[in-house]
Amino acid sequence: MHAWEQIQKTVDYIEDHLADELRIEALAEIAALSPFYYQRLFSRLVKKPVNEYIKLRRLAGASERLISSQKRILDIALDFGFSSHTSFTRAFKQAFGMTPEEYRGNPVRLNNFAKPQLLLNYVLIDENIPLITEGIVIEISRLKLTKPEYFIGLTTAERIEEMPGGGNTGIDVLGILWDRFHHQKSKVIGIMPEGDEIGVAYGSEKAGHYSYFAGAAADSEETPDGYVSWKLSKGEYIVCQFEAEDFEHLVMDAVYKAHKYLFETWLPKHQLKTMPFAIERYASHDPKTTKMEVWVMLIE
Known part of the structure; x- marks a missing residue:
C-alpha cells in the first residue's frame, strides 16, 4: 500500500x-x-x-x-x-x-476545509478517460475555440491566501459576488438568457491579491455601465469536466479538487503551460446542475 x-x-x-x-x-x-x-x-x-x-x-x-x-x-x-x-x-x-x-x-457562504482525495495527487489519466473517485467524476479533453465568446459580469479582488480551496476558512467572498450578480442578472442588457456562466480567477495589480470575474454569456462585447466584460479568445484549451452528486458539493468541494488535480498533477506531468487565468464554466447555477468545467488556455 x-x-x-x-x-x-x-x-x-x-x-x-x-x-x-x-x-x-x-x-x-x-x-x-x-x-x-x-x-x-x-x-x-x-x-x-x-x-x-x-x-x-x-x-x-x-x-x-x-x-x-x-x-x-x-x-x-x-x-x-x-x-x-x-x-x-x-x-x-x-x-x-x-x-x-x-x-x-x-x-452567508462559508469557505470550509474540504475532505481531501489524495489519489488526485498521484493518479494520471489520459485525455477523454474519466477518473472516478469518491463523489466526483473528472475527465480532461482538448477543445479548439474558433471564435471569441463574450461575457458580462462583476469583479472583486481577494487576498491570495483566502482563495477558496486554499485551506483557510472564513466567509466565501466569491459566493457573495455570485449572489450579487444573480440578483442583477435579469436586468443587464446584452446578457443571453440561456447562456453559460463563467467564473474567472486571474492576476491583480494589488499586491497579495487575485481578481475574480463572475458573469454570463453576452451577445456582443459591448459592456453596460457598472459592469465589466471578459473575452474568451479563440485558441486551444484544456477542459477539465467534472460531476458531483449535487450542486452544493459541485461548487463547494468538487471544483477545488478538480482545480488541484488539473494544476498540481495533470498539467505539470504533461509539461503543458497555460495562460495566467482559470475559467470555471457552468451551464447555470440552478440547484439541479451537477456538472461544470475548468478551462485553461494553452500557450503554444
Missing part, C-alpha cells in the same frame, strides 16, 4: 466518526504507522495537523447542520464532537469570524 493510501484510510475513518473521540494513537494504528510518523505524514499530505484537520471537518459538518436543521446549537455541537456550547462557539468564531448564533440568524 502506498503512503497516501494509508493516510486516506484515516481521512475516511475520521469523516465517519466526527462525533466520536478521535485519538492519534488509534488513527496511527489504522494507518499501520507509528504515532510520530503518522502525524508527520498526515501533515505533509493533507497540509494540516491531524487535530486541526479534525476540528475543521467538524466545523464544516456543523455549519451545514446549523442551516439544514432546527436542532439546538448545543446538540449540533455535541453531534460533531465538541464538548460544550462554549468550545464550539469559540472554534466557530475563530474559523469564520462570527458565532454559530449569528451565522444561523444571517447565513
Whole structure:
C-alpha cells in the first residue's frame, strides 16, 4: 500500500466518526504507522495537523447542520464532537469570524476545509478517460475555440491566501459576488438568457491579491455601465469536466479538487503551460446542475 493510501484510510475513518473521540494513537494504528510518523505524514499530505484537520471537518459538518436543521446549537455541537456550547462557539468564531448564533440568524457562504482525495495527487489519466473517485467524476479533453465568446459580469479582488480551496476558512467572498450578480442578472442588457456562466480567477495589480470575474454569456462585447466584460479568445484549451452528486458539493468541494488535480498533477506531468487565468464554466447555477468545467488556455 502506498503512503497516501494509508493516510486516506484515516481521512475516511475520521469523516465517519466526527462525533466520536478521535485519538492519534488509534488513527496511527489504522494507518499501520507509528504515532510520530503518522502525524508527520498526515501533515505533509493533507497540509494540516491531524487535530486541526479534525476540528475543521467538524466545523464544516456543523455549519451545514446549523442551516439544514432546527436542532439546538448545543446538540449540533455535541453531534460533531465538541464538548460544550462554549468550545464550539469559540472554534466557530475563530474559523469564520462570527458565532454559530449569528451565522444561523444571517447565513452567508462559508469557505470550509474540504475532505481531501489524495489519489488526485498521484493518479494520471489520459485525455477523454474519466477518473472516478469518491463523489466526483473528472475527465480532461482538448477543445479548439474558433471564435471569441463574450461575457458580462462583476469583479472583486481577494487576498491570495483566502482563495477558496486554499485551506483557510472564513466567509466565501466569491459566493457573495455570485449572489450579487444573480440578483442583477435579469436586468443587464446584452446578457443571453440561456447562456453559460463563467467564473474567472486571474492576476491583480494589488499586491497579495487575485481578481475574480463572475458573469454570463453576452451577445456582443459591448459592456453596460457598472459592469465589466471578459473575452474568451479563440485558441486551444484544456477542459477539465467534472460531476458531483449535487450542486452544493459541485461548487463547494468538487471544483477545488478538480482545480488541484488539473494544476498540481495533470498539467505539470504533461509539461503543458497555460495562460495566467482559470475559467470555471457552468451551464447555470440552478440547484439541479451537477456538472461544470475548468478551462485553461494553452500557450503554444
